[in-house]
Amino acid sequence: MPVTCFIRYQIDPFQRAAFVAYAEAWxxxxxxxxxxLIGYFVPSEGTNDIAWGLIGFDSLAAYERYRATLRADAEGRANFERAQAQRFILREERTWLEGVAGTLNRAAEVTP
Structure with a gap:
């Protein structure tokens, strides 16, 4: 994937299950x-209020097409609205990343 949207969420740790349901809907x-969708990740150990979501796109133009489609998606709108109503997301940050060639999906090399 040429670009990845890395979303960092600060969540209410007492509403972790609500965030998990939100992520599962995505x-x-x-x-x-x-x-x-590369995946959503919730805290397991350590910091209990930070979660992540990673979504890949072929280009930023593909992301813009995705956003337009998402705005028209009834389930997507409902998921956003539920998050706002229940307030389990306290803060959200988006960063755009490019993968480094030779490092993505690389399996361990087996030495004979």
Whole structure:
């Protein structure tokens, strides 16, 4: 994937289950709208209020098409609205990343 949208969430740690349900809904919505969902990640140990989502796109133009499709998606709008109503996301930051050639999906080399 040429570009990846890296989303850092500060979540209410007492509403972790609500965030998990929100992320699971994106598992259906994002691919349908044209994004390549890499995954959502919630705290397991350590800091209990930071979660991440990663979505890949072929280009920033593909992201813009995705956004337009997402705005028209009823389930996507409902998921955003639920997050706003329940307030389990306290803060959200987006960063755009490019993968470094030779490092993506690289398996361990086996020495004979």
């Amino acid at each position: 598992g259906r919505i994002i691919p349908r709208c044209g994004g390549a």
